Amino acid sequence: MGQTMAEKILSRAAGRPSVTTGEIVEVDVDLVMTNDITAPLSISEFRKTGLEHVFDPQKVVFVPDHFVPAKDIKAAEQAKIMREFAREQGTIYFEIGRAGIEHVVLPENGLTLPGQVIIGADSHTCTYGAFNAFSTGMGSTDIAAAMALGTTWVRVPPTIKFVYTGELPEDVGGKDLILYTIGQIGVDGAHYAVMEFTGEVIDNLPMDDRIAMANMAIEAGAKTGIFAFDDKTRDWLTAVTDKPLEPVSSDPDAVYQQVIEFDVSNLKPLVALPHLPSNVHAADEITDMPIHQVVIGSCTNGRMSDLREVAKVLEGRQVHPDVRCIVIPGSQEVAKQATKEGLADIFMDAGAIFSTSTCGPCLGGYMGVLAKGERCVSTTNRNFRGRMGHRESEVILTGPRVAAASAILGRVGSPAQL
Amino acid sequence: MQINGKVWKFGDDVDTDVIIPARYLVTIDPAELATHCMEDIDPEFAGKVQPGDVIVAGKNFGCGSSREHAPISIKAAGVRAVVAESFARIFYRNAINIGLPVIESPQSAKEAETGDLLEIDTDEGNVHNTRTGNTYPSTPYDTYVMEIIQAGGLMEAVTRRVQAKRQAQ
Numbered sequence: 001m002g003q004t005m006a007e008k009i010l011s012r013a014a015g016r017p018s019v020t021t022g023e024i025v026e027v028d029v030d031l032v033m034t035n036d037i038t039a040p041l042s043i044s045e046f047r048k049t050g051l052e053h054v055f056d057p058q059k060v061v062f063v064p065d066h067f068v069p070a071k072d073i074k075a076a077e078q079a080k081i082m083r084e085f086a087r088e089q090g091t092i093y094f095e096i097g098r099a100g101i102e103h104v105v106l107p108e109n110g111l112t113l114p115g116q117v118i119i120g121a122d123s124h125t126c127t128y129g130a131f132n133a134f135s136t137g138m139g140s141t142d143i144a145a146a147m148a149l150g151t152t153w154v155r156v157p158p159t160i161k162f163v164y165t166g167e168l169p170e171d172v173g174g175k176d177l178i179l180y181t182i183g184q185i186g187v188d189g190a191h192y193a194v195m196e197f198t199g200e201v202i203d204n205l206p207m208d209d210r211i212a213m214a215n216m217a218i219e220a221g222a223k224t225g226i227f228a229f230d231d232k233t234r235d236w237l238t239a240v241t242d243k244p245l246e247p248v249s250s251d252p253d254a255v256y257q258q259v260i261e262f263d264v265s266n267l268k269p270l271v272a273l274p275h276l277p278s279n280v281h282a283a284d285e286i287t288d289m290p291i292h293q294v295v296i297g298s299c300t301n302g303r304m305s306d307l308r309e310v311a312k313v314l315e316g317r318q319v320h321p322d323v324r325c326i327v328i329p330g331s332q333e334v335a336k337q338a339t340k341e342g343l344a345d346i347f348m349d350a351g352a353i354f355s356t357s358t359c360g361p362c363l364g365g366y367m368g369v370l371a372k373g374e375r376c377v378s379t380t381n382r383n384f385r386g387r388m389g390h391r392e393s394e395v396i397l398t399g400p401r402v403a404a405a406s407a408i409l410g411r412v413g414s415p416a417q418l
Numbered sequence: 419m420q421i422n423g424k425v426w427k428f429g430d431d432v433d434t435d436v437i438i439p440a441r442y443l444v445t446i447d448p449a450e451l452a453t454h455c456m457e458d459i460d461p462e463f464a465g466k467v468q469p470g471d472v473i474v475a476g477k478n479f480g481c482g483s484s485r486e487h488a489p490i491s492i493k494a495a496g497v498r499a500v501v502a503e504s505f506a507r508i509f510y511r512n513a514i515n516i517g518l519p520v521i522e523s524p525q526s527a528k529e530a531e532t533g534d535l536l537e538i539d540t541d542e543g544n545v546h547n548t549r550t551g552n553t554y555p556s557t558p559y560d561t562y563v564m565e566i567i568q569a570g571g572l573m574e575a576v577t578r579r580v581q582a583k584r585q586a587q
Contacts, residue, residue, distance in 0.1 A: 024560055024561075024562040024563075037440075037443045037485065038484065038485065038486070040446050041446045041486055041487075044446065045573050048573045048577060049573065049576055049577045049580045050577065050580065050581075051580060066440075066443075067443075067444065072444065074444035074445060075444050077444075078444060078445075120484075121484055121486075122483075122484055123482065123483045123484040123508055125484075137484040137508055138484060138508060138511060138512075139484050139485070139486035139508060139511060139512035139515060140484075140486045141486060141512065141515040141516060141571075141572050141573060142511060142512075142515060142572065144573060144576075145572050145573065145576045148576055148580060149576060149579070149580075153562055155560065187431055187478060187481060188431070188477055188478040188481065188504065188506070191478070191504065191506075191507070192507050218508075221478060221481060221506060221507070223507060276431060363435070363440035363483070364435075364439065364440050364441055365440055365441070369441075382433075382435065382482060382483075384433040384435040384436060384482060385433075385435065385436055385458055385459070386435055386436060386439050386458035387435050387440075391436075391439075391457075391458040391461075
């Protein structure tokens with residue numbers, strides 16, 4: 001019987017010829033990651049084992065990104081616990097000014113490779129499926145156990161195959177594809193399953209768009225999202241690493257829980273209205289929804305292609321007087337490149353701010369927290385109640401182009417309406 | 419294990435942002451996290467929940483972030499167990515790992531209302547509602563998960579393994 005990509009990766013990591021859906025297997029982990037919010041708990045749990053060292057310091061990564069540069073004293077204390085532990089253990093550590101958002105930084109540094117098992121104490125760890133890895137988010141205690149043992153347990157998930165056919169319209173991207181998918185299947189539509197993204201549309205889709213899709217697999221309740229390895233993946237990875245690449249592909253007779261086909265030829269730029277990522281509508285059909293803030297960035301849409309799309313819309317235009325527009329590069333590298341290409345000037349000339357890299361506003365941490373009754377259009381990944389601030393504030397999710405257009409319009413709208 | 423508790427009922431897709439808003443994730447102190455438990459879905463909850471109560475919810479309980487602070491805040495608030503139609507997978511693992519009983523029982527979750535008294539028998543795998551008189555099954559735990567529960571949590575299980583390995587050496 002054939003195997004899916006996910007099953008092949010788990011088989012290899014479990015040291016077995018094959019695995020069966022539903023069984024629990026213990027797998028070796030290739031990379032274990034935590035951030036400033038989740039690391040302190042992982043560290044205190046790790047200490048309970050009495051072990052002096054993590055299983056392999058070169059496979060353990062700490063990234064301060066959620067509440068740093070520290071938003072207050074308590075956040076500073078949390079980041080300090082992580083920094084000191086990373087130094088003590090000699091693990092991989094990315095300090096601010098040399099890093100950025102974990103799911104942007106790790107791939108940039110060639111740490112997320114095909115065929116690997118990657119776990120992180122952050123739910124958007126599923127992002128690395130874009131690179132043909134099996135990667136998934138867990139809690140701090142699971143990460144502590146993996147830091148101790150170098151292994152973790154996984155119930156082998158079923159795989160749902162998504163096939164995207166047709167010709168993707170020019171103003172539609174990966175974010176629209178994943179919002180559309182979640183809108184169709186719901187926030188638990190891929191509950192515990194692997195979402196395998198395939199089809200001619202995916203073959204032609206740029207890496208940054210694939211990354212945005214894999215990133216939001218968790219918003220459909222999935223264990224992870226995964227893509228096949230192709231020339232685009234190879235080109236992207238060989239630019240950042242000279243490590244050998246060991247991709248996996250799904251067998252033609254692999255067994256899927258379900259195969260779902262979408263013809264996306266007529267897909268429009270989309271938004272997800274409050275308070276679920278599945279509450280999806282065409283952006284140009286929402287004409288009467290004034291906004292107070294726009295956030296552009298995050299582990300979903302904080303990469304160069306996202307910022308270039310935003311710059312195209314903002315160039316020569318002005319952010320609406322009633323709107324605060326916050327542009328956040330996903331990493332220091334992105335910030336440097338955006339500055340070099342003149343994008344930072346375009347953002348600031350348009351009346352937006354161009355900040356340091358951080359998760360900040362996405363989870364209502366800092367750098368753009370919403371007041372009661374405020375509404376924000378955001379390229380982030382969650383719009384749950386209170387996500388970005390007051391419980392009576394609202395977040396509307398979308399891709400970079402619609403976010404930029406909305407910033408100018410002062411309401412939810414698409415570039416076609418400018 | 420027998421758990422009897424008064425029900426606080428919530429709906430579908432209760433996410434980790436409403437269970438413990440991110441603005442409170444600057445601490446890992448359970449007692450402090452408990453004071454903000456469920457704050458953005460019911461700001462009064464932490465004040466009215468009593469030790470031994472149970473949370474009952476619909477589908478996909480705990481969806482969203484991987485923050486373990488969510489089950490920690492629920493446990494530290496005195497909630498004895500969470501019964502739901504289904505759980506988001508990261509939350510489910512986190513709860514098991516820290517010793518918060520999570521019970522998947524679709525029928526009893528649908529039927530229960532705030533104020534009901536539930537009698538949960540995790541050994542028998544059922545949930546009895548004293549108001550309706552109905553008893554419904556709960557989904558059995560995987561053997562591997564059961565071992566974690568019986569060890570008292572994941573780190574207890576891991577520590578035993580580490581110690582056994584040391585002795586073997």
